[in-house]
């Protein structure tokens with residue numbers, strides 16, 4: 197697949213982010229770098245959005261419990277407005293991340309060695325030691341990113357100035373996002389009538405993690421994906437996808453629906469832990485990321501996790517901890533090439549791999 201990309205990319209001379217070949221791994225650099233005028237805008241099928249936008253909207257300032265319940269049950273994903281994160285912070289994060297990804301591959305890789313932050317190309321699935329899981333090139337996602345464990349940000353001192361700028365912004369971002377995660381989870385727990393003490397354990401303080409992604413543009417959108425179809429293992433994930441380039445798609449009624457980038461909104465999707473906690477009342481939504489032909493896309497995803505050792509109990513699943521779940525996912529990816537996820541822990545369901 198990597199070779200295929202190279203030949204496709206070589207043919208395309210209009211590829212804006214492809215001009216900066218230093219920012220790509222050496223194996224992807226042998227490309228024609230001749231520059232041509234940019235392509236006509238808006239010709240990308242990825243950019244087709246359903247109007248009016250059907251994604252449910254949740255207002256964090258005046259949270260309506262019924263609306264939230266409906267979104268969690270029927271969609272597993274919603275758009276968050278009035279979230280209180282300053283627009284300047286959202287934009288700055290996008291801009292500084294873009295600058296960071298524009299640096300050479302070696303600089304990005306080197307900046308993370310010996311640090312809690314990991315840099316990856318192709319697959320964000322990491323082992324606990326932080327090493328990317330080896331997958332066959334056919335399954336490579338067309339994405340690069342940084343994996344940032346937020347609890348370690350305050351004692352991480354990057355030498356690379358752009359990474360330091362990202363770190364400082366993320367420290368601020370974390371305060372907002374953990375507030376949002378807690379507020380939303382409390383409202384969901386109330387709707388689900390969860391025991392208050394138990395439900396507090398379900399989202400661990402300081403367990404959040406951010407992944408910062410760049411999905412480079414690629415001329416052939418029929419080849420590969422930015423990120424293959426998956427459900428998140430988190431309790432919930434909160435996405436800043438900027439306001440320009442789409443790519444996130446969710447599976448709704450057996451069809452992929454493009455999630456429109458709208459300025460100053462965040463996208464929240466529920467993950468496997470939330471589905472288990474809610475005893476399948478809420479959905480861990482299946483989603484993926486497509487590649488844009490002409491424009492690269494930057495996104496930041498904040499993941500809310502339960503405490504690693506907290507036992508998740510529900511009648512549909514055997515009791516399990518997030519630690520056990522994560523180990524099982526990693527074992528399955530290594531052995532089968534894909535995640536099995538919740539069915540592994542189901543009480544009664546026969547397991548179809």
Ligand SMILES: O=C(O)CCC(=O)C(=O)O
Nearest residue numbers: 409428437444485495497
């Ligand atoms: O970048 C995106 O839009 C989505 C990323 C995602 O699905 C993930 O990190 O799990």
Ligand SMILES: [Fe+2]
Nearest residue numbers: 426427428483
């Ligand atoms: Fe995801």
